[in-house]
Amino acid sequence: MKRSLVALFFFASLIGAWQAVVAAGIYSPVLVPPPASVAEYILRALADGSLLHAASVTCQRLLLGYLIGCGLGLPLGLAAARSRSVSDTVGVLALGLQTLPSVCWVPLSLLWFGPNEGSMLFVVIMGTLWSVLIAVDSGVKNLPPIYTRAARTMGSTGLHTLVRVILPASLPYVVSGMKQGWAFAWRSLMAAEIYVTILGREGLGHLLHFGRELSAMDQVIGIMLVIVLIGLLADKLLFSPWETFLHRRWGTDRHD
Amino acid sequence: MNATEALQAIPPAKLVVRSVSKSFATRRGWLPALENVSLTVNEGEFVCLVGPSGCGKSTLLNLIAGLDTPDSGELASDGQPITGTGRERMVMFQEHALFPWLDVLGNVLFGLKLKPNLTDNDRREVARHYLHLVGLERFAHAAIHELSGGMKQRVALARALAPNPRVLLMDEPFAALDAMTREQLYDDLQSIWQKRRKTILFVTHNVRESVCLGDRVILFSPNPGRILREFPVDLPRPRDINSVELAALASEITRHLKSNSPMEPPASTHPTGSIAHPHAPRTR
Numbered sequence A: 001m002k003r004s005l006v007a008l009f010f011f012a013s014l015i016g017a018w019q020a021v022v023a024a025g026i027y028s029p030v031l032v033p034p035p036a037s038v039a040e041y042i043l044r045a046l047a048d049g050s051l052l053h054a055a056s057v058t059c060q061r062l063l064l065g066y067l068i069g070c071g072l073g074l075p076l077g078l079a080a081a082r083s084r085s086v087s088d089t090v091g092v093l094a095l096g097l098q099t100l101p102s103v104c105w106v107p108l109s110l111l112w113f114g115p116n117e118g119s120m121l122f123v124v125i126m127g128t129l130w131s132v133l134i135a136v137d138s139g140v141k142n143l144p145p146i147y148t149r150a151a152r153t154m155g156s157t158g159l160h161t162l163v164r165v166i167l168p169a170s171l172p173y174v175v176s177g178m179k180q181g182w183a184f185a186w187r188s189l190m191a192a193e194i195y196v197t198i199l200g201r202e203g204l205g206h207l208l209h210f211g212r213e214l215s216a217m218d219q220v221i222g223i224m225l226v227i228v229l230i231g232l233l234a235d236k237l238l239f240s241p242w243e244t245f246l247h248r249r250w251g252t253d254r255h256d
Numbered sequence B: 001m002n003a004t005e006a007l008q009a010i011p012p013a014k015l016v017v018r019s020v021s022k023s024f025a026t027r028r029g030w031l032p033a034l035e036n037v038s039l040t041v042n043e044g045e046f047v048c049l050v051g052p053s054g055c056g057k058s059t060l061l062n063l064i065a066g067l068d069t070p071d072s073g074e075l076a077s078d079g080q081p082i083t084g085t086g087r088e089r090m091v092m093f094q095e096h097a098l099f100p101w102l103d104v105l106g107n108v109l110f111g112l113k114l115k116p117n118l119t120d121n122d123r124r125e126v127a128r129h130y131l132h133l134v135g136l137e138r139f140a141h142a143a144i145h146e147l148s149g150g151m152k153q154r155v156a157l158a159r160a161l162a163p164n165p166r167v168l169l170m171d172e173p174f175a176a177l178d179a180m181t182r183e184q185l186y187d188d189l190q191s192i193w194q195k196r197r198k199t200i201l202f203v204t205h206n207v208r209e210s211v212c213l214g215d216r217v218i219l220f221s222p223n224p225g226r227i228l229r230e231f232p233v234d235l236p237r238p239r240d241i242n243s244v245e246l247a248a249l250a251s252e253i254t255r256h257l258k259s260n261s262p263m264e265p266p267a268s269t270h271p272t273g274s275i276a277h278p279h280a281p282r283t284r
């Protein structure tokens, strides 16, 4: 209760400060629109459906690419941790590509796939895949051997050990890798959407881009707020439950 | 008593360790952990291994568990060579080795779930039974990190007992417990052992503990790990760790241990006969 009051006070004063800057008239209202006109834009975009459409297009791309990225990264990470030759090949490749800011995939993706859904998906997958792969790999490699040894004495072998011991034991690493993958995917998708327009499939990045073209600062700020909100929501829905579980079971501190 | 009866009276050998040697590769070269160790444990016997830190007790237990393979020598369980782990030989590790992603009940259920021919209800019942036995029924849904060191060891004991193994390999299981809990567990362990006719190999630093629990106490010496001597313990059961006879035998064994252990300063005569050794850092 007290915490939410503190938070409420903080954000209210942030908006208050914004309003005060506008009222002081130092900056042109074209560059710094009042909070009310940003709210007005958001309501208008909600009413005409453009905002929901864009948000759903963006989230679809993100979720699909993210799932594919995790679906590839998880088994490849496991393989890299278990097999030396996979580690020396795919593992090294992943390590190298992970240092590449995922935004850098956008030009290549556009040239390869053209301005379509394929290129969007590719960018998201590249953002997700490598960090998930590396997190799973290092998580499994760093497991204390006592867990698998104890499991062996109780009759656990092969696939059972993998699914019931190795994966859950490396869960702290896996979750943080998936979280990082999500962040990378989200950033690179926004870059891709700002960069290129697919008619009929405008995402949030496109709306941001149009806002700039039209010098509509209320739209730019409004979309930015929506992007922040979606990021927060994803964190709460996708990762918070896992982190709570980890916190409860491992007794580790939550790093939010 | 005729000849066949006499033969039957000799219990069959449960575990056989013959001329086993094992060394580890370290940065400073090969470190012999066990050298030419031979040992026979009979069906239903309770054997304690005592020795200073680093004399290869855990190494021997791991070999018998089938977790490691010896450099030379043979190991057999029920006359069959030990080639890997087996559910009939359950281990209680020196570090509790509980799984942090499972709650207490989940940990005890882990081994049971791998046992065929049981319904899930049976499994839960068995798990709860053993949790009750170690006095942790109320903590069935606690997370492992919420338990004290002693409680963790008790969960590990319940986990090892639950699949009803024939052989229990216990590596200093009670070292982290307070005296009162420990004495309670001595009683519990003795009664489980007698009721269920288990074969137990029990590693400890505490000579009194070994005399209280074992039919035999086997003394190890370090560098490299060898069997130094063996003491039969012919005291009636159930034994009380505080009895005079037990203390007398314990101090005799302690004397042997000290005279043969260069790492032990002879001056420290601890009243409980426990040999406190700083755990030497392992080179992995």
Ligand SMILES: Nc1ncnc2c1ncn2[C@@H]1O[C@H](COP(=O)(O)OP(=O)(O)OP(=O)(O)O)[C@@H](O)[C@H]1O
Binding pocket: B024, B025, B026, B031, B032, B033, B051, B052, B053, B054, B055, B056, B057, B058, B059, B060, B094, B279, B280, B281, B282, B283, B284
């Ligand atoms: N995995 C390993 N790699 C290298 N050396 C090892 C390994 N395991 C054990 N050793 C070495 O083998 C020797 C025997 O170790 P072991 O753990 O069997 O001793 P212990 O008798 O159980 O000692 P403690 O009473 O302290 O548990 C030690 O010198 C140790 O450093």
Ligand SMILES: [Mg+2]
Binding pocket: B057, B058, B059, B094, B171
């Ligand atoms: Mg040991």
